[in-house]
Amino acid sequence: MNTSDLPSFWVLIPAAGIGSRMRADRPKQYLQLADKTIIEHTLACFLSHPQLRGVVISLAVDDPYWPNLPCANDPRILRAEGGAERADSVLNGLLRLYELGAEDQDWVLVHDAARPNLARSDLDLLLAELADDPVGGLLAVPVRDTLKRASADGRVQATVDRSTIWHAFTPQMFRLGALQRALADALIAGVAITDEASALEWAGQAPRLIEGRADNLKVTRPEDLQSLNLLWHGRC
Numbered sequence: 268m269n270t271s272d273l274p275s276f277w278v279l280i281p282a283a284g285i286g287s288r289m290r291a292d293r294p295k296q297y298l299q300l301a302d303k304t305i306i307e308h309t310l311a312c313f314l315s316h317p318q319l320r321g322v323v324i325s326l327a328v329d330d331p332y333w334p335n336l337p338c339a340n341d342p343r344i345l346r347a348e349g350g351a352e353r354a355d356s357v358l359n360g361l362l363r364l365y366e367l368g369a370e371d372q373d374w375v376l377v378h379d380a381a382r383p384n385l386a387r388s389d390l391d392l393l394l395a396e397l398a399d400d401p402v403g404g405l406l407a408v409p410v411r412d413t414l415k416r417a418s419a420d421g422r423v424q425a426t427v428d429r430s431t432i433w434h435a436f437t438p439q440m441f442r443l444g445a446l447q448r449a450l451a452d453a454l455i456a457g458v459a460i461t462d463e464a465s466a467l468e469w470a471g472q473a474p475r476l477i478e479g480r481a482d483n484l485k486v487t488r489p490e491d492l493q494s495l496n497l498l499w500h501g502r503c
């Protein structure tokens with residue numbers, strides 16, 4: 268498929284988290300990975316895509332790091348205010364997209380700020396597979412390890428059937444209107460929402476799982492950044 272046959276899309280990056288599990292001196296998206304910060308790598312994959320319409324990044328109000336990055340001056344990237352939880356940051360970002368002229372039927376791709384190794388081939392795969400989908404979906408990877416259910420005392424209670432279990436990655440791609448309504452309703456109902464797909468699931472939809480690359484890693488713990496550094500330097 269030619270790139271011009273892919274649908275156009277908006278990107279929303281929630282980047283208002285603290286990332287406490289990294290135990291670093293700054294939010295994890297501002298840590299260095301090879302020649303740039305993690306967030307700059309994350310943005311690069313989208314900014315080079317010809318079907319991109321614009322990016323909204325949800326940031327903590329007092330974020331002192333973002334304004335110092337060169338991409339803060341990119342006219343395609345606009346700020347929204349972060350919220351208490353990831354879902355609040357996403358919802359604020361979606362409302363900002365409407366202010367920019369986005370419409371209910373537009374595709375929006377929500378992607379973690381600290382997931383810097385998205386391959387262009389995975390992005391194109393997601394766009395191509397979901398272009399005509401009535402719901403949307405997400406990049407995901409089938410679980411490979413054996414899974415155990417633990418008891419309260421830290422012993423194995425059972426081995427879980429892994430054949431239908433997937434890791435949910437990002438980007439997660441949905442229609443702006445459907446995602447905004449599902450998230451807003453779920454938050455009002457007090458439902459715990461950990462990713463965009465779970466809001467759509469709560470609204471009764473079944474997002475599609477698109478198998479992506481396992482190296483689309485999210486930086487959560489220090490060893491994740493070490494793994495990414497090894498990947499990056501292996502390419503040099």
Ligand code: C5P
Binds near residue numbers: 282
């Ligand atoms: O902590 P975790 O890696 O699960 O966060 C996923 C994404 O959600 C990160 O990009 C983080 O910055 C963002 N986030 C946010 N607002 C919050 C909490 C997390 O934008 N209140």
